Amino acid sequence: MxxxxxxxxxxxxxxxxxxxxxxxxxxxxxxxxxxxxxxxxxxxxxxxxxxxxxxxxxxxxxxxxxxxxxxxxxxxxxxxxxxxxxxxxxxxxxxxxxxxxxxxxxxxxxxxxxxxxxxxxxxxxxxxxxxxxxxxxxxxxxxxxxxxxxxxxxxxxxxxxxxxxxxxxxxxxxxxxxxxxxxxxxxxxxxxxxAGKMQIALVGEHSCGKTSLIHYLLESDPFLPSDVGSVSARITCLTYADSADACLRIYSSLEERHQEFPEQISLSEYFSESEPDWDGVKDRIEVHVKRPKNLETYSKEFSLWAKSFVEIRIPSNFLKLGIDLYDTPGLIYSDPPVLRQNLHAIVKTVIPTVVFMYENPCFACDTSDCFLALKTILSKQLDDTSIFFLNTKVDIDAIIDADTVIEGEEFEKTTLVNARQRRKDLLLKVPGMAQQMFHNSEFDIISVESQWDPCGIKMNQLAIDHLIQFVAISHLKNCKTSR
Ligand SMILES: Nc1nc2c(ncn2[C@@H]2O[C@H](COP(=O)(O)OP(=O)(O)OP(=O)(O)O)[C@@H](O)[C@H]2O)c(=O)[nH]1
Ligand SMILES: [Mg+2]
CATH class of the missing domain: 1.20.58 (Methane Monooxygenase Hydroxylase; Chain G, domain 1)
Incomplete structure (x- = not known):
C-alpha cells in the first residue's frame, strides 16, 4: 500500500x-x-x-x-x-x-x-x-x-x-x-x-440375566463373567470399535472417563480372524471385570476396585448401530454404597435409557429391593428417565406346553401376546408400579436360553426390536428437548 x-x-x-x-x-x-x-x-x-x-x-x-x-x-x-x-x-x-x-x-x-x-x-x-x-x-x-x-x-x-x-x-x-x-x-x-450415541444401562437384581442379554445382543460367546450369584461389581461399558482398535480401558471412576491416557489393553489380536476368539478375550479381561473373591464386600479395597470403570471397545453389529451398552452389577438395597454410587454416576453423566430386568414374574423381594434402590438413585430424575421393563428367563417351555404344536403366526398373534399381557399385569400389581409405568416406559419378555426353538427366536427378536425402538424414541426425545 x-x-x-x-x-x-x-x-x-x-x-x-x-x-x-x-x-x-x-x-x-x-x-x-x-x-x-x-x-x-x-x-x-x-x-x-x-x-x-x-x-x-x-x-x-x-x-x-x-x-x-x-x-x-x-x-x-x-x-x-x-x-x-x-x-x-x-x-x-x-x-x-x-x-x-x-x-x-x-x-x-x-x-x-x-x-x-x-x-x-x-x-x-x-x-x-x-x-x-x-x-x-x-x-x-x-x-x-x-x-x-x-x-x-x-x-x-x-x-x-x-x-x-x-x-x-x-x-x-x-x-x-x-x-x-x-x-x-x-x-x-x-x-x-x-455425541448422540444411544446409551442403554442394564439394571437389575443379581443373576437376572443382564450379562447373558449382552452376549445375546452382541452375538458373542460368553466373555464377560456370568453365573448364578454375584459375579460382577464394576460397571462395564461395551462400545463399538474396529477390530484393529479393539481394546479394554480402565478409568479410576466414571467421572474420569474423558481422561486422555487411560490404562489400555489391546484386544485386537482376538479379532484378527473372521471369527473372534472370545475365549481369548475372556481370559485377557477376566481380572478386570470379575468380582475378586479375596476382597471383603464392605472393605475399602473392594470399594476402590468397584469404583473403577471399564470400557470394552469391540466390533459388533449391534454396537455399530450407535448404541453403547452398560452392564451394571446386580443391585440390592443392602449392597455396599459404591455400587449405588456408580449407578448414580451413570444416570447423572450418561443419562441412559434404563432397561430394568427381573426374573420372577411375581416381582420377588430382591426385585422390589433393586427397584427401590434404582428409584432412590434416580430420585427427581425418575419421571424423566425412560425405563424398559424386561421380564427375563421366560423360557419357551414356560409359555408353550411341550406336546402342543403351535404355528408361527398363532404363537406371535395369540400365545405370545397373552403371555406378555399376563406378565405385564403381574408387574402392574406391584404397589406404585402402575403409576410408574404410565410415563416413559414399555414392557416385554425375553429368554436368551430359548434360541433353540423357532418360537423362542421369534419372541426374542420381537423383544429386541421393541427395545431398540424404545431406546431410539427416548434418545430422539432427549435430542429434541436438549436443543
Ligand atoms: N433359563 C435361563 N437362564 C438364564 C437366562 N438368562 C440368563 N440365564 C442364567 O442366569 C444366570 C445369571 O445370568 P447373568 O447373565 O450372569 O446375570 P447377571 O444379571 O448379569 O448377574 P450379575 O452380574 O451377578 O448381577 C446364568 O447362569 C445364566 O446362564 C434365560 O433366559 N433362561
Ligand atoms: Mg452380570
Whole structure:
C-alpha cells in the first residue's frame, strides 16, 4: 500500500516541513506566505486523500466480493444441514425410527462432512489501514493549524482519520461476528449428533440375566463373567470399535472417563480372524471385570476396585448401530454404597435409557429391593428417565406346553401376546408400579436360553426390536428437548 502513496508522499512531507518551519518562525513570517504554504499542503493532502480513498474503495470492493463468496459458502453448508434436519424431522414425524436408526451412521457422516467443509472455509483476511507517518503529520498539522487559527483544515484531516478508523473496525467486526455465529450454530448441531450415541444401562437384581442379554445382543460367546450369584461389581461399558482398535480401558471412576491416557489393553489380536476368539478375550479381561473373591464386600479395597470403570471397545453389529451398552452389577438395597454410587454416576453423566430386568414374574423381594434402590438413585430424575421393563428367563417351555404344536403366526398373534399381557399385569400389581409405568416406559419378555426353538427366536427378536425402538424414541426425545 505504501508504494501507492509514494508519488504524493514526498511533496506532502515537503509541504509539511515548510509549514512547520514557518510555524517555528511564525512571528517573522507574513500571513499570506503562511496561507500559500498551507495552500500547497492542502493540494498535497487532497491528492493524498483522493488516492487513499480510491484505494480504500478498491480494497473494500474486493473484500466485499470475498465476504459474499464466503457467506454464500456458509449459507450453502447451512442449507445442507437444514435439509438433513428436515429429513430427520419427517422421519421422526412419521415414526420411521427404524429408518432413522439405520440411517444414523450415514447422517452422522453427512454432518461430519459438512463440519469438515466448514472447517476448510476461511474467512477473508481483514485489511488494516495502517499508514505510517500519518500520526506525526497529524500532530504537526495540529500545531500549525492552531498557530495560524485555520481550523478548517484540521476538521478535514480529522474527518479523514475518523473515516479510516470506522472503515477498519466496525464493518469487519459485524461481519466477523455473523460468520462466527453461523459456525457456532453448525458446530453445536454437529456436537448433538456426534455425541448422540444411544446409551442403554442394564439394571437389575443379581443373576437376572443382564450379562447373558449382552452376549445375546452382541452375538458373542460368553466373555464377560456370568453365573448364578454375584459375579460382577464394576460397571462395564461395551462400545463399538474396529477390530484393529479393539481394546479394554480402565478409568479410576466414571467421572474420569474423558481422561486422555487411560490404562489400555489391546484386544485386537482376538479379532484378527473372521471369527473372534472370545475365549481369548475372556481370559485377557477376566481380572478386570470379575468380582475378586479375596476382597471383603464392605472393605475399602473392594470399594476402590468397584469404583473403577471399564470400557470394552469391540466390533459388533449391534454396537455399530450407535448404541453403547452398560452392564451394571446386580443391585440390592443392602449392597455396599459404591455400587449405588456408580449407578448414580451413570444416570447423572450418561443419562441412559434404563432397561430394568427381573426374573420372577411375581416381582420377588430382591426385585422390589433393586427397584427401590434404582428409584432412590434416580430420585427427581425418575419421571424423566425412560425405563424398559424386561421380564427375563421366560423360557419357551414356560409359555408353550411341550406336546402342543403351535404355528408361527398363532404363537406371535395369540400365545405370545397373552403371555406378555399376563406378565405385564403381574408387574402392574406391584404397589406404585402402575403409576410408574404410565410415563416413559414399555414392557416385554425375553429368554436368551430359548434360541433353540423357532418360537423362542421369534419372541426374542420381537423383544429386541421393541427395545431398540424404545431406546431410539427416548434418545430422539432427549435430542429434541436438549436443543
Ligand atoms: N433359563 C435361563 N437362564 C438364564 C437366562 N438368562 C440368563 N440365564 C442364567 O442366569 C444366570 C445369571 O445370568 P447373568 O447373565 O450372569 O446375570 P447377571 O444379571 O448379569 O448377574 P450379575 O452380574 O451377578 O448381577 C446364568 O447362569 C445364566 O446362564 C434365560 O433366559 N433362561
Ligand atoms: Mg452380570
Amino acid at each position: 505504501r508504494e501507492i502513496f509514494e508519488g504524493v508522499w514526498s511533496p506532502l512531507k515537503e509541504a509539511s516541513k515548510t509549514a512547520q518551519l514557518m510555524t517555528n518562525s511564525i512571528v517573522n513570517v507574513k500571513n499570506d506566505r503562511i496561507i500559500d504554504a498551507f495552500a500547497l499542503l492542502r493540494i498535497s493532502i487532497d491528492k493524498y486523500e483522493k488516492i487513499l480513498l480510491h484505494r480504500i474503495d478498491e480494497i473494500n470492493t474486493s473484500r466485499k466480493k470475498l465476504l459474499e463468496d464466503y457467506e454464500d459458502d456458509v449459507m450453502c453448508e447451512e442449507q445442507k444441514l437444514v435439509k438433513s434436519e428436515k429429513d430427520f424431522d419427517n422421519n421422526l414425524l412419521n415414526n420411521n425410527y427404524d429408518i432413522i436408526l439405520k440411517g444414523k451412521k450415514s447422517w452422522i457422516d453427512i454432518i461430519k462432512k459438512i463440519a469438515q467443509d466448514i472447517g476448510k472455509l476461511k474467512p477473508p483476511t481483514t485489511v488494516e489501514y495502517n499508514i505510517e507517518g500519518i500520526d506525526q503529520l497529524s500532530t504537526a498539522m495540529d500545531r500549525i493549524l492552531n498557530s495560524v487559527r485555520i481550523v478548517q483544515r484540521k476538521e478535514l484531516q480529522n474527518e479523514l482519520l475518523q473515516h479510516l478508523q470506522t472503515e477498519t473496525v466496525d464493518k469487519t467486526t459485524e461481519v466477523k461476528s455473523k460468520l462466527f455465529m453461523d459456525i457456532l450454530k453448525i458446530q453445536s448441531l454437529r456436537k448433538q449428533v456426534i
